[in-house]
Amino acid sequence: NRVEKAGYKHFMAKEIAEQPVVIADALKHYTTAEGTLRLPEGVDFANVDRITMVACGTASYACHVAKYWFEQIAGLPAEIDVASEFRYREPPLSPQSWALFVSQSGETADTLAALRYASGKVARVVSVVNVPTSSIARESDLSLPILAGVEIGVASTKAFTCQLTVLALLALKAALDRGRIDAATLAGHLQSLRNLPGLMNHALSLSTPIAAIADDLAKAQDILFLGRGAMFPLALEGALKLKEISYIHAEGYASGELKHGPIALIDAAVPVIVMAPRDALFEKTVSNMQEVMARHGKVLLISDAQGVAEAGAGAWRTLTLPDMPPVFAPILYALPAQLLAYHTAIAKGTDVDQPRNLAKSVTVE
Numbered sequence: 001n002r003v004e005k006a007g008y009k010h011f012m013a014k015e016i017a018e019q020p021v022v023i024a025d026a027l028k029h030y031t032t033a034e035g036t037l038r039l040p041e042g043v044d045f046a047n048v049d050r051i052t053m054v055a056c057g058t059a060s061y062a063c064h065v066a067k068y069w070f071e072q073i074a075g076l077p078a079e080i081d082v083a084s085e086f087r088y089r090e091p092p093l094s095p096q097s098w099a100l101f102v103s104q105s106g107e108t109a110d111t112l113a114a115l116r117y118a119s120g121k122v123a124r125v126v127s128v129v130n131v132p133t134s135s136i137a138r139e140s141d142l143s144l145p146i147l148a149g150v151e152i153g154v155a156s157t158k159a160f161t162c163q164l165t166v167l168a169l170l171a172l173k174a175a176l177d178r179g180r181i182d183a184a185t186l187a188g189h190l191q192s193l194r195n196l197p198g199l200m201n202h203a204l205s206l207s208t209p210i211a212a213i214a215d216d217l218a219k220a221q222d223i224l225f226l227g228r229g230a231m232f233p234l235a236l237e238g239a240l241k242l243k244e245i246s247y248i249h250a251e252g253y254a255s256g257e258l259k260h261g262p263i264a265l266i267d268a269a270v271p272v273i274v275m276a277p278r279d280a281l282f283e284k285t286v287s288n289m290q291e292v293m294a295r296h297g298k299v300l301l302i303s304d305a306q307g308v309a310e311a312g313a314g315a316w317r318t319l320t321l322p323d324m325p326p327v328f329a330p331i332l333y334a335l336p337a338q339l340l341a342y343h344t345a346i347a348k349g350t351d352v353d354q355p356r357n358l359a360k361s362v363t364v365e
């Protein structure tokens with residue numbers, strides 16, 4: 001069953017474009033048309049005191065976003081670590097807690113070793129994987145497939161947004177089980193998620209303006225990504241994606257940390273990509289962005305129409321995404337980040353699907 005590029009120049013382009021369809025598939029699988037959840041038996045957070053999430057690479061940034069959701073929506077303490085640190089730092093684990101492992105391949109050696117460390121120490125070892133027959137899936141007490149379909153591009157795209165979608169559903173289940181939300185609120189959140197495929201199609205239609213911006217980004221030596229709240233991990237993911245395939249040095253920062261270091265890097269040669277939907281922290285992000293502009297940094301503001309109208313003046317470029325409730329906006333904002341990386345790599349002429357020195361699945365330590 002060979003997977004083809006289906007007319008796309010690269011697997012990565014195909015996989016980016018597939019996101020509206022695979023997200024809709026995952027939502028169809030795990031939710032009902034009536035606005036309720038359909039998660040496997042055993043996904044019950046009633047007596048869970050903490051969730052520890054462990055992963056590598058892009059999957060770890062999905063966990064990073066999910067930490068905001070588990071804490072803010074469900075009031076459940078959530079911890080995250082990269083697997084290579086987790087497995088050796090001897091973290092004490094509560095027997096009432098869940099350990100959750102997120103992996104596209106389900107074969108990443110560090111993540112598997114971290115899972116084995118947690119086994120027997122927690123109430124439940126859960127995994128969120130793309131390959132349901134993988135070692136991580138098999139060794140978990142409970143495994144939820146993300147249903148992204150085969151992902152070939154080394155830089156993970158559709159697996160990331162499918163991971164986020166499944167993690168969002170888990171956070172909503174935790175909120176329900178812990179009495180933080182009622183059935184009507186849940187139905188509202190699920191409706192927001194069901195709107196995602198349509199909004200993603202809109203985001204994908206920005207590919208041409210994004211390619212034009214990327215032509216300029218390709219000339220940069222360093223690029224900063226900024227975000228706050230659940231958009232901070234998106235800044236990390238945007239920077240990772242860009243460096244993986246374009247080989248341009250990029251860093252993601254929490255906007256509020258700008259003044260504690262990265263602002264020293266800002267000059268007219270450094271593009272700064274600000275991911276800022278109009279959420280509760282918008283004004284704060286904008287003031288961070290203005291600090292960049294005052295130092296002649298080239299700001300690309302990615303926001304919704306109102307955000308761009310309010311704060312876009314003085315920015316080098318803006319990108320306008322459709323409105324959506326801020327809580328799940330990271331799933332949508334992943335798409336422009338992916339497209340920026342993709343088009344920058346194209347402009348640089350690098351090998352998009354097989355970047356140097358990287359492997360799709362790292363099965364050795």
Ligand code: G6P
Nearest residue numbers: 057058059103104105108156359
């Ligand atoms: C490699 C890949 C990344 C991926 C990471 C974790 O570094 O190049 O795209 O995010 O491994 O892989 P996993 O299969 O565990 O999600």
